[in-house]
Amino acid sequence: MLDVTPTPLQRLLRERRPGYTLAAPFYLSPDVFEADMEVIFGRHWIYVGVEPDVPEAGDVMVVDIGKTSVAIVRGDDDQIRAFHNLCRHRGARLVHEEKSTVGNLVCRYHSWTYDLTGNLIHAEHMGPDFERGCHGLKPVHIRSLAGLLFICLADEPPADFDAMAARLGPYIEPHNVRNTKVAFQKDIIEPGNWKLTMENNRECYHCGANHPELTVPLFAYGFGFAPEEMDEHDRANAERYGCLLKTRHGEWEAEGLPSREIDELDTMITGFRTERLPLDGEGESHTLDTKAACRKLLGTFTNAKLGGLSVWTQPNSWHHFLGDHIVTFSVLPLDAGRSLLRTKWLVHEDAVEGVDYDLANLTGVWEATNDQDSELVGICQQGVASPAYEPGPYSPHTEMLVEKFCNWYVGRMTAHLGR
Amino acid sequence: MTAAPAPAEPAAARLAASAPWDAEADDALVCLAVRDETHDVKTFVLAPREPRLFAYAPGQFLTFSFEIGGETIHRCYTLSSAPTRPHAVAVTVKRVPGGPVSNWLHDTLKPGDTVRALGPMGAFSCFSHPAPKYLLLSGGSGVTPMMAMARSFHDVGEPRDVAFVHSARSPADIVFRGELELMARLDPTFRVHVVCETDSADEVWAGPKGRLSLDTLREAVPDFLEREIFVCGPKPYMDAVRAMLKDAGFDMARHHQESFDFGELPEADKEAAAEAAEALDAEAAPAATVRTFRVEFAKTRRVLECPEDTTVLDAARKAGIRLPSSCAKGLCGTCKSKLTSGTVAMTHAGGIRQREIDAGMALLCCSKPTSDLVVER
Numbered sequence: 159m160l161d162v163t164p165t166p167l168q169r170l171l172r173e174r175r176p177g178y179t180l181a182a183p184f185y186l187s188p189d190v191f192e193a194d195m196e197v198i199f200g201r202h203w204i205y206v207g208v209e210p211d212v213p214e215a216g217d218v219m220v221v222d223i224g225k226t227s228v229a230i231v232r233g234d235d236d237q238i239r240a241f242h243n244l245c246r247h248r249g250a251r252l253v254h255e256e257k258s259t260v261g262n263l264v265c266r267y268h269s270w271t272y273d274l275t276g277n278l279i280h281a282e283h284m285g286p287d288f289e290r291g292c293h294g295l296k297p298v299h300i301r302s303l304a305g306l307l308f309i310c311l312a313d314e315p316p317a318d319f320d321a322m323a324a325r326l327g328p329y330i331e332p333h334n335v336r337n338t339k340v341a342f343q344k345d346i347i348e349p350g351n352w353k354l355t356m357e358n359n360r361e362c363y364h365c366g367a368n369h370p371e372l373t374v375p376l377f378a379y380g381f382g383f384a385p386e387e388m389d390e391h392d393r394a395n396a397e398r399y400g401c402l403l404k405t406r407h408g409e410w411e412a413e414g415l416p417s418r419e420i421d422e423l424d425t426m427i428t429g430f431r432t433e434r435l436p437l438d439g440e441g442e443s444h445t446l447d448t449k450a451a452c453r454k455l456l457g458t459f460t461n462a463k464l465g466g467l468s469v470w471t472q473p474n475s476w477h478h479f480l481g482d483h484i485v486t487f488s489v490l491p492l493d494a495g496r497s498l499l500r501t502k503w504l505v506h507e508d509a510v511e512g513v514d515y516d517l518a519n520l521t522g523v524w525e526a527t528n529d530q531d532s533e534l535v536g537i538c539q540q541g542v543a544s545p546a547y548e549p550g551p552y553s554p555h556t557e558m559l560v561e562k563f564c565n566w567y568v569g570r571m572t573a574h575l576g577r
Numbered sequence: 578m579t580a581a582p583a584p585a586e587p588a589a590a591r592l593a594a595s596a597p598w599d600a601e602a603d604d605a606l607v608c609l610a611v612r613d614e615t616h617d618v619k620t621f622v623l624a625p626r627e628p629r630l631f632a633y634a635p636g637q638f639l640t641f642s643f644e645i646g647g648e649t650i651h652r653c654y655t656l657s658s659a660p661t662r663p664h665a666v667a668v669t670v671k672r673v674p675g676g677p678v679s680n681w682l683h684d685t686l687k688p689g690d691t692v693r694a695l696g697p698m699g700a701f702s703c704f705s706h707p708a709p710k711y712l713l714l715s716g717g718s719g720v721t722p723m724m725a726m727a728r729s730f731h732d733v734g735e736p737r738d739v740a741f742v743h744s745a746r747s748p749a750d751i752v753f754r755g756e757l758e759l760m761a762r763l764d765p766t767f768r769v770h771v772v773c774e775t776d777s778a779d780e781v782w783a784g785p786k787g788r789l790s791l792d793t794l795r796e797a798v799p800d801f802l803e804r805e806i807f808v809c810g811p812k813p814y815m816d817a818v819r820a821m822l823k824d825a826g827f828d829m830a831r832h833h834q835e836s837f838d839f840g841e842l843p844e845a846d847k848e849a850a851a852e853a854a855e856a857l858d859a860e861a862a863p864a865a866t867v868r869t870f871r872v873e874f875a876k877t878r879r880v881l882e883c884p885e886d887t888t889v890l891d892a893a894r895k896a897g898i899r900l901p902s903s904c905a906k907g908l909c910g911t912c913k914s915k916l917t918s919g920t921v922a923m924t925h926a927g928g929i930r931q932r933e934i935d936a937g938m939a940l941l942c943c944s945k946p947t948s949d950l951v952v953e954r
């Protein structure tokens with residue numbers, strides 16, 4: 159056996175105790191953060207937005223992943239392409255606003271001009287020997303999964319994207335993401351490591367105590383429970399929920415809406431999970447009255463009572479597809495202790511604000527929930543920084559998905575860094 | 578039932594004209610007729626579209642502006658017509674080998690076409706020098722002012738002793754030959770003598786031959802020293818006549834000559850012709866329908882005039898106004914600006930989106946104004 163001294167990170171990965179939270183350096187160390195950006199965010203498919211972010215030819219969206227800025231552009235051929243957002247002349251940043259509309263992509267420094275396929279089409283004063291063809295924008299891999307945009311910064315992106323798309327696509331397609339518009343987007347900076355943001359998302363253990371709004375439409379039972387600890391009342395409800403889930407899945411699937419759970423969170427490089435979950439009350443939407451927030455339903459839906467299709471992708475996203483709207487979340491790390499949580503609310507592209515939907519009603523539940531979660535991530539980040547912190551155990555009933563997230567993370571890091 | 582009124586007879590309408598022609602108000606003359614005078618001389622009859630009366634002194638000329646091959650060229654032509662027939666004017670033009678205008682007139686100008694002219698101008702006229710007896714001396718196309726003078730006297734019927742001595746290359750080159758002979762036959766106070774250098778192919782010249790000499794002149798018009806003399810023709814001809822008259826002891830104060838060489842014109846005429854040419858040019862711009870629009874830059878508070886065939890960027894450059902630009906061909910969008918008001922014709926190359934255009938944006942490098950503009954720059 160080769161005797162190689164492992165790096166501190168390799169040792170941390172090797173020493174990770176399954177079923178337990180990660181060791182403190184995973185949440186605190188700038189070195190681990192660097193490695194996360196290189197390995198996790200640099201070599202995997204990262205969810206960054208939706209096709210309706212760039213609805214028309216000439217629309218550009220800029221997404222920054224760590225130090226890498228990517229411009230996502232819809233061309234005149236209606237194709238969406240992604241490019242490194244820097245000029246091939248002297249490297250100036252090309253597009254500055256998060257969203258804009260351009261004729262061509264022009265560097266404001268010396269006006270080098272690129273068409274929307276990335277070709278350099280104008281550069282003055284470069285002499286006769288200058289080869290424009292060698293100075294096009296650098297492309298970035300981009301894929302659309304039923305309207306959800308994923309980019310990969312690696313030269314060779316994980317090949318199993320198609321496998322995920324083939325299985326996840328049919329779940330999402332009925333909600334017709336491409337025919338929606340971004341009704342609202344909210345960026346919040348959570349005061350915690352991106353893994354804490356993700357871990358927080360992957361359980362609803364904390365929902366009862368912290369999310370009075372979210373738990374109106376959402377059955378906490380949908381995310382696991384320990385039956386032996388419940389009282390009569392809770393157990394009855396859980397049973398009712400179990401039956402509801404079974405009947406609904408049958409009904410939905412009969413209607414052509416794939417609903418049953420698929421879980422590949424730690425079994426694929428491009429890990430994901432999905433399941434359509436019944437909603438409480440009227441069962442229509444993630445609103446405080448559980449009724450549809452938007453009068454114009456998505457796709458060809460005629461009935462809003464479709465529960466909520468939840469989708470999770472590793473390493474950085476989750477989504478809720480309702481009959482009337484979609485909420486989509488993307489987590490982009492800023493540094494070891496801060497993460498950008500970008501939430502978009504999508505409604506039918508023809509829906510009119512104030513007429514078909516009320517923005518406050520549409521965004522109310524998740525705006526409140528995000529703020530609550532942000533605080534929870536913050537207090538957790540503070541706690542793991544304490545010398546007294548040591549990894550704690552996950553609940554086997556309600557934190558299985560957190561465990562899967564950590565498994566996936568450790569697995570992917572290990573695959574790239576070696577043990 | 579009443580009879581329908583007879584359609585107005587154009588000629589009758591023209592003869593009924595009472596307003597004088599004012600070149601300042603309407604410098605466009607329509608060619609009404611083209612007449613062959615000789616093998617290389619043609620007369621063009623001109624009048625304004627609206628019937629007008631021409632007033633001028635015989636011997637005066639008009640300054641014309643012609644659009645030939647995309648170029649504007651000016652030339653002066655003496656009116657060969659007489660002011661006694663004021664409803665139209667005529668110029669009689671001789672081809673000049675290789676000459677751009679005379680040949681264009683001969684080959685191109687036809688009834689219905691329009692030329693632009695200012696005038697009349699020039700002091701070379703018998704009217705400026707009243708005398709009981711005149712001697713009109715002409716060589717070649719120099720016949721035109723003499724013809725105007727002769728016709729005028731003939732028409733008004735005043736008894737005036739006029740001797741006309743014309744020099745031509747050959748019998749075939751005698752301009753107005755028939756009319757001159759007719760006037761002489763009808764009017765005993767009008768006498769014509771023609772000197773030909775050579776015979777022509779179909780006519781042996783019976784009159785005096787060679788060039789005009791003092792002897793010929795004496796023989797034809799023995800009392801020439803008593804006459805007010807007007808001379809027009811090629812420079813060598815006029816120089817010879819001048820020397821001849823001096824030699825004969827003629828009072829040169831009564832010698833008047835006109836040159837068809839623009840450079841040889843008296844200063845006053847040259848100036849008048851040059852000013853006329855300029856005036857015709859100045860009017861040519863709007864007449865050629867190149868409109869100019871006002872472009873105002875709201876932020877920098879600059880204003881410029883932009884012709885409709887010029888891009889706003891070019892006009893700004895000419896006016897010394899800096900606007901951001903790079904490709905100057907509608908590609909890079911660097912010149913993209915908001916039009917607060919006004920419209921443009923824009924031919925871009927992908928540097929702007931329809932949505933942006935709809936939102937009032939324009940690429941100034943490839944936008945020509947179609948109205949006055951206010952630009953947010």
Ligand SMILES: Cc1cc2nc3c(=O)[nH]c(=O)nc-3n(C[C@H](O)[C@H](O)[C@H](O)COP(=O)(O)OP(=O)(O)OC[C@H]3O[C@@H](n4cnc5c(N)ncnc54)[C@H](O)[C@@H]3O)c2cc1C
Binds near residue numbers: 652668669673722
């Ligand atoms: C007062 C005046 C009256 C004239 N009347 C007659 C006439 O009755 N019949 C006739 O056949 N010709 C007349 N001419 C001559 C006529 O203007 C043209 O010169 C002639 O027709 C030849 O023109 P072209 O363009 O064909 O040839 P070109 O050889 O190009 O013209 C002859 C020369 O004259 C110069 N020239 C002529 N007119 C002008 C002007 N207005 N401004 C500047 N330069 C000028 C040109 O530069 C050129 O060198 C007259 C000229 C003058 C000045």
Ligand code: FES
Binds near residue numbers: 246248249270
């Ligand atoms: S750096 Fe972009 S054109 Fe110079």
Ligand code: FES
Binds near residue numbers: 905908910941
């Ligand atoms: S300067 Fe490039 S589009 Fe006008």
Ligand SMILES: [Fe+2]
Binds near residue numbers: 358359364531
């Ligand atoms: Fe939460």
